[in-house]
Amino acid sequence: MNIQEYISSGILELYVCGALTEEESKEVSNELKKYPEIEKEVEQIENSLNQLSTAAAPYNPNQLLAIIKNKLHLVDNSKTIPIRKENKKTNIVLYIGWAASIALLIGLFSVLQDRNQLRENLNVVNAQKAKMEQQINDAHASAEKKEELLAIFRDKNMVTVPLDGQEVAPEAYAAVHWDKQSKKVYIDAKNLPTPPEGKEYQVWSLTLDPLTPTSIGLLSNFSDDENKVFMLENINSSQAFGITLEPKGGSESPTMEQLYTLGTVKTS
Amino acid sequence: MQPDSLIAELQNKNPKAFERIYERYSESLFGVIYNIVRDQHLAEEILQDVFIKIWNNAEAYNDSKGRFFTWALNIARNASIDKTRSKAFKNKKKNLTADFYVDILEEKNSFANSVDAIGIKKYIKILKPYCKQIIELLYFKGYTQAETAEELDTPLGTIKTRSRNCIQSLRDILVK
Numbered sequence: 001m002n003i004q005e006y007i008s009s010g011i012l013e014l015y016v017c018g019a020l021t022e023e024e025s026k027e028v029s030n031e032l033k034k035y036p037e038i039e040k041e042v043e044q045i046e047n048s049l050n051q052l053s054t055a056a057a058p059y060n061p062n063q064l065l066a067i068i069k070n071k072l073h074l075v076d077n078s079k080t081i082p083i084r085k086e087n088k089k090t091n092i093v094l095y096i097g098w099a100a101s102i103a104l105l106i107g108l109f110s111v112l113q114d115r116n117q118l119r120e121n122l123n124v125v126n127a128q129k130a131k132m133e134q135q136i137n138d139a140h141a142s143a144e145k146k147e148e149l150l151a152i153f154r155d156k157n158m159v160t161v162p163l164d165g166q167e168v169a170p171e172a173y174a175a176v177h178w179d180k181q182s183k184k185v186y187i188d189a190k191n192l193p194t195p196p197e198g199k200e201y202q203v204w205s206l207t208l209d210p211l212t213p214t215s216i217g218l219l220s221n222f223s224d225d226e227n228k229v230f231m232l233e234n235i236n237s238s239q240a241f242g243i244t245l246e247p248k249g250g251s252e253s254p255t256m257e258q259l260y261t262l263g264t265v266k267t268s
Numbered sequence: 269m270q271p272d273s274l275i276a277e278l279q280n281k282n283p284k285a286f287e288r289i290y291e292r293y294s295e296s297l298f299g300v301i302y303n304i305v306r307d308q309h310l311a312e313e314i315l316q317d318v319f320i321k322i323w324n325n326a327e328a329y330n331d332s333k334g335r336f337f338t339w340a341l342n343i344a345r346n347a348s349i350d351k352t353r354s355k356a357f358k359n360k361k362k363n364l365t366a367d368f369y370v371d372i373l374e375e376k377n378s379f380a381n382s383v384d385a386i387g388i389k390k391y392i393k394i395l396k397p398y399c400k401q402i403i404e405l406l407y408f409k410g411y412t413q414a415e416t417a418e419e420l421d422t423p424l425g426t427i428k429t430r431s432r433n434c435i436q437s438l439r440d441i442l443v444k
Binding site (some may be wrong): 067 | 408
């Protein structure tokens with residue numbers, strides 16, 4: 001085949017334009033693969049026509065590529081990566097921002113919690129303090145009262161009469177401290193059982209021959225008195241003292257079945 | 269040189285290859301489309317459709333049938349001519365067939381960097397009237413050799429030699 005003749009026939013121009021029949025095109029494609037000169041010629045024709053129609057384009061349509069790729073769902077590597085990087089940056093900033101806010105909130109919350117806890121602790125401590133102050137006051141009062149009682153019992157003019165337990169309550173015991181000068185008796189009832197509801201102990205002064213009981217008073221509010229020392233007036237020249245359990249308010253004469261303790265005054 | 273490996277990559281659905289193909293042929297095909305429809309917005313729409321077809325039908329291309337450029341050119345010309353056949357287009361544009369690509373080139377002042385602008389301008393000036401027609405029909409409109417012969421009332425063999433001469437003069441100017 002005469003290559004030069006083939007080239008100058010004009011068939012290659014028609015080939016590039018697509019103006020040949022399918023058969024003819026196939027033939028040219030075969031020749032083109034066989035002869036590099038023909039291929040080179042075809043490339044030059046193609047380039048010149050490509051330039052010609054490029055010159056006819058109103059503008060470069062490169063901005064359409066992104067739209068086409070989007071329609072084809074092709075990932076636009078060249079453009080999305082830098083944008084994603086920016087997104088990552090802003091995301092990190094956003095995350096740091098959120099983290100800082102949350103940390104601050106947690107901080108504030110725990111400070112508030114601590115403050116409430118401290119306030120509560122303070123209240124508890126204050127209450128304990130008040131309670132202790134009360135206890136100290138009570139102790140002082142109690143100590144004063146005990147000192148007073150001790151002073152009374154040490155008084156040399158004081159006559160002490162032990163009252164032993166009787167049939168109803170053999171374990172019971174009481175003592176009468178009688179100040180004859182001031183005509184006062186102090187009943188130490190520490191070892192008497194707590195009277196049942198509606199009953200009270202009544203203290204009697206006795207003269208023995210003939211046996212005459214005289215009431216000198218009631219041990220009212222028995223359970224309230226911590227020291228169980230009751231002060232009563234005694235103007236009698238008593239020879240013995242007895243304590244009976246009587247209905248509340250006391251009785252005219254002692255109920256002898258309910259005689260708890262009894263003791264005689266020693267004559268010295 | 270026909271980028272055979274690039275075309276193979278396109279057929280393997282490589283998006284990068286598609287981008288390269290677009291860069292290489294889009295402006296040229298845009299010129300062909302625009303010459304047929306003479307409407308920039310419509311030409312953009314058609315160009316998008318053409319490249320979507322190029323992507324979707326890439327495996328249908330076979331180099332034993334012809335050049336890849338020719339294959340893409342056929343898609344572009346057929347898509348554009350389809351548009352001109354629509355009623356809406358016919359009502360809007362009348363007597364379009366009277367306009368040649370040469371008119372576009374004469375009116376145009378700025379060209380793409382890849383184009384030898386001075387050469388193109390020179391080419392238009394020296395272009396013989398029958399070259400205007402032959403290149404318009406064979407290249408821009410996609411007429412076959414037989415159709416062109418019939419349209420121009422010229423023997424088949426004459427079309428062949430004239431197309432050779434007309435394109436040769438373009439090449440001569442662009443090479444120099």
